[in-house]
Amino acid sequence: MALRAALRTKCALSGFLSQPSSSSRHGRVCASTVLAAQQRSNSTSSKISVDFDQSTGVAVMHMKSPPVNSLSLDFLTEFCISLEKLEMDKSCRGLIITSSLPKVFSAGLDILEMYGKSPESCGEFWKAVQEMWLKLYSSNMVTVAAINGSSPAGGCLMSLTCDYRIMVDNPRYSIGLNETQLGIVAPFWFKDTMANTVGHRITEMALALGMLYSPAEALKIGLVDQIVPEEKLMSTAEQAMAKWLAIPAHARQLTKSMMRKPTVDRMTSKREADVQNFVSFITKDAIQNSLRVYLEMLKKRKA
Numbered sequence: 001m002a003l004r005a006a007l008r009t010k011c012a013l014s015g016f017l018s019q020p021s022s023s024s025r026h027g028r029v030c031a032s033t034v035l036a037a038q039q040r041s042n043s044t045s046s047k048i049s050v051d052f053d054q055s056t057g058v059a060v061m062h063m064k065s066p067p068v069n070s071l072s073l074d075f076l077t078e079f080c081i082s083l084e085k086l087e088m089d090k091s092c093r094g095l096i097i098t099s100s101l102p103k104v105f106s107a108g109l110d111i112l113e114m115y116g117k118s119p120e121s122c123g124e125f126w127k128a129v130q131e132m133w134l135k136l137y138s139s140n141m142v143t144v145a146a147i148n149g150s151s152p153a154g155g156c157l158m159s160l161t162c163d164y165r166i167m168v169d170n171p172r173y174s175i176g177l178n179e180t181q182l183g184i185v186a187p188f189w190f191k192d193t194m195a196n197t198v199g200h201r202i203t204e205m206a207l208a209l210g211m212l213y214s215p216a217e218a219l220k221i222g223l224v225d226q227i228v229p230e231e232k233l234m235s236t237a238e239q240a241m242a243k244w245l246a247i248p249a250h251a252r253q254l255t256k257s258m259m260r261k262p263t264v265d266r267m268t269s270k271r272e273a274d275v276q277n278f279v280s281f282i283t284k285d286a287i288q289n290s291l292r293v294y295l296e297m298l299k300k301r302k303a
């Protein structure tokens with residue numbers, strides 16, 4: 001509860017899509033970089049750890065919540081607090097998100113947060129999902145997803161919120177918005193985020209069929225920007241980051257805002273209704289039944 005209270009306070013302090021000002025980011029970055037050259041800091045909570053290199057202004061966020069980095073309420077709370085701290089640190093200009101677990105980037109939303117829960121719990125959970133999306137999609141930092149494992153549904157959404165996506169070229173990994181395979185529906189802002197990346201027609205087909213793509217297929221449709229061997233993932237992410245950070249910050253941030261603001265505004269203007277919609281949808285008997293069957297299928301597949 002303390003974490004959630006902390007998050008609420010922090011969220012109240014910050015606005016979404018804040019416009020860069022002349023006193024923000026670029027100027028301060030240089031001063032603090034000189035003062036703190038070569039300094040590295042590390043912060044660790046139970047599900048997330050962050051390595052921040054002050055000499056480059058780039059933080060690497062490692063998701064480390066076994067078995068599959070599912071996005072539970074506690075995970076999302078820690079994730080948003082870490083993100084908020086980085087966003088408020090003007091010396092941090094870039095963020096690489098990756099997984100510390102083998103084979104899985106993130107299994108998406110924690111199904112157990114949506115199955116057999118009270119409407120109140122479901123509502124609290126959904127607000128945290130919205131918060132994660134808003135914070136990432138409107139971040140002033142350059143964000144790179146270094147996708148080192150499977151990334152279905154909410155994991156794919158998290159990747160899609162980033163500025164650039166690099167995935168390990170392993171055909172056993174998959175990525176996509178597969179919600180319909182669970183008998184549930186990707187909400188409009190999941191759909192918008194994917195359509196903004198790969199276009200309307202591909203999104204329509206991908207969502208309807210609950211498609212999960214191999215890295216090579218994902219590259220072909222533009223769902224990821226690059227595929228690389230596992231051992232080259234982080235160096236490639238750093239190179240991509242350097243390229244994005246070489247652009248004047250205010251111009252890049254305003255461009256990002258211009259491209260993403262209509263989608264963010266659409267979601268924020270419907271935020272409350274979206275929570276109500278989710279709660280009434282997910283608590284329906286038929287949907288709960290679909291989730292039960294899917295959870296059983298996951299367990300059977302394992303056995």
Ligand SMILES: CC/C=C\C/C=C\C/C=C\CCC/C=C/C(=O)SCCNC(=O)CCNC(=O)[C@H](O)C(C)(C)COP(=O)(O)OP(=O)(O)OC[C@H]1O[C@@H](n2cnc3c(N)ncnc32)[C@H](O)[C@@H]1OP(=O)(O)O
Nearest residue numbers: 067070107108109110111150152153154185278281298302
């Ligand atoms: C008219 C209506 C209009 C609008 C609708 C309104 C609102 C919208 C409504 C709903 C929207 C919801 C959006 C949902 C988004 C999501 O993200 S749902 C989650 C989707 N995720 C998945 O489908 C992934 C499922 N998992 C896997 O495929 C695999 O686990 C993996 C490929 C990620 C990893 O494979 P393995 O390494 O082989 O691991 P295991 O499969 O053995 O799993 C280990 C362990 O973890 C459990 N688990 C896996 N995924 C999840 C998860 N997402 N949540 C919770 N738990 C998960 C799995 O069951 C195993 O458990 P144990 O058996 O060890 O207990």
